[in-house]
Amino acid sequence: MALHYSPRSVLRHLPLPLIRAFMSHEGITPDALARPAWDALVEGDTGALHDAWRKLPPDRREPFEQMMRQVHELASEAGTRQMIAEGPHHRVELADTLAGIDGFHAKALWVYTYHRHVFHTARQLLAAGCPMGRFWNLTTGFDDVPFDATPGALTNLRQAVAFLYREQGRGHQCSIEQYERDGALYVFLFVDDYTHTHTAHDVRGTLTRTPLRPTFEVVYVYTPSGVAPNGVGTLDLYARGDRRWRAELRERFCEHVLHTRAPLADPARRSYHLNGLIDHSFPLTTDPARGVLSAVIRKMRVVAREDMTRRVVLEANAARTGDVYEMLDIHFPVERFPRDELLVSMVTFTIMHTPPDGDRARPLTFDVSFPDACNLKSLSPAHREVGEWCLRQWGILGDDEPGDYGGGDDGTDGGPAGAHRAA
Incomplete structure (x- = not known):
């Protein structure tokens, strides 16, 4: 589980030269008011660095904070292993470089700065590879069923999921990303949600209200029996909402990607997730x-x-x-x-x-x-x-539905990026 985030604690772990490299790479430059404090920074003075960050103009401060939040999520041994493992899929070898960088936060920031696609894919896969929480659901019993990750199959899945959510007035647009890693298939769908009103201050400090249509995630992780540790094929599904929708989403995946029906589950199965x-x-x-x-x-x-x-x-x-x-x-x-x-x-x-x-x-x-x-x-x-x-x-x-990780009504949780499987 990710540690509690706070800007000051993250800045304490980030070397100043690497922060400067990130800012230069992103084109984040202090304005005239913030520059004296920023230029006077010295390594190890977390308080001064925190103050300098707070004094950046909003359009420069916010991407800096986004970086800190995401870097913090991968600042662990598991996160470093995931980034190193993801590198070869993008023709990048990171092991030797990261071995020479001290600290998990610094390693993550280096990858975030110079290999952003590796960073974001590793972040997604790390979360999806450890599913536990209110809206994760596990189905077992896929005996030697291969998956179909061709563009046609994935397009059919995307369209089917979007059509399902249109019954709720959502899903007008839907994007899909897929990754094959170590014999398993990871599928991420980003589905349009209801329109929200986003209230925020603009660069002049004026309070504004802007219509915003965010996306939400549906995640599938399919592990065939041939690569599963216990020899049993499994499908992990992340989807917020009640059980009816999760069952429908599972059937869509089985139909379009596995070309089979979901296996029948043991109704007496109980599980405890600690x-x-x-x-x-x-x-x-x-x-x-x-x-x-x-x-x-x-x-x-x-x-x-x-x-x-x-x-x-x-x-x-x-x-x-x-x-x-x-x-x-x-x-x-x-x-x-x-x-x-x-x-x-x-x-x-x-x-x-x-x-x-x-x-x-x-x-x-x-x-x-x-x-x-x-x-x-x-x-x-x-x-x-x-x-x-x-x-x-x-x-x-989790006995209300076989394989369910608990909960079942609409609500919010940490999402795939904050969830981990009990192994």
């Missing part, structure tokens, strides 16, 4: 009206992506809210262990709840393990109902 819990801000929603008063994490088992056999169990003081995250920061400092390199494989929750016929709150403690283990089934029906309600609210229990 990796979002690595983030301090993960919301453990409660509802006093239902008797659910509070929820804390008492225990968390953490593993590293690079070696799944090594794991650490953090057992917190249940009386201290957030104690498990204090332990996580102590034993896994962010600078040494980027959060997108860690996975959560087991969690113990304690919920304080008041039974419908009770007069005082009682604790309910249960364990959940990735991918499909939970001891709620050994508890009373009343306790099981409370626990499962919480897991569904939190997007952890």
Whole structure:
């Protein structure tokens, strides 16, 4: 999961010569008011650099901030590996160059500056290669089904998806991008959304309201059985909206790209997706009206992506809210262990709840393990109902539709760029 973004923290990790190179490459020059402060900058003075950035004219400050946000998303070991792996597809070898650049943020900025297409493709593929979150859906059971990525097949898919969304008054325009990597197919569709009113200040500081028709993403990641780690073909689908639309989108892909029907799924399949819990801000929603008063994490088992056999169990003081995250920061400092390199494989929750016929709150403690283990089934029906309600609210229990990663109504989330699969 991406770390929290703030301009000052990003600037702290970017070398001044590389920032100057980026500005020169992009034609971003300070005006007369900002230039004295900018010319006087010295390496390591983050405060002065932050002030100089803030004083840039809006038309120059905003692309600078866009760069910082996107660079921050790829500033990790996983992001660096993805950029290096993407380079050869654009006839660029990056490994030796990036090895000589210190710091993940600096590596990402160098690629952003000099190989923008490599950067943006790597950013898309990294997010799509780690699908987890409210609007991701997994379908398994594609036994040795090849994909058809010819222009005709992809055009048919684009037109079918656009036609589907036109029923909602969206989808008037739709663009498609596809990438074949390591035997898997990644397809990104950018679909016109409803018209919004964009309110912003123009370069003169005047508040303006402008009609804006943004796009939203539909993402497919198809992994044939021949290259899948467990030998089972899978289709990951990202699409905001209710389940009916996701089912329709899945069928469109199967029809036009796989030339088959989606396999039937096991209706009894359950899955638990825990990796979002690595983030301090993960919301453990409660509802006093239902008797659910509070929820804390008492225990968390953490593993590293690079070696799944090594794991650490953090057992917190249940009386201290957030104690498990204090332990996580102590034993896994962010600078040494980027959060997108860690996975959560087991969690113990304690919920304080008041039974419908009770007069005082009682604790309910249960364990959940990735991918499909939970001891709620050994508890009373009343306790099981409370626990499962919480897991569904939190997007952890995915049993409403086979393969669903949780949630299902329209809304917003971090999107493909902020999502990662629990492995």
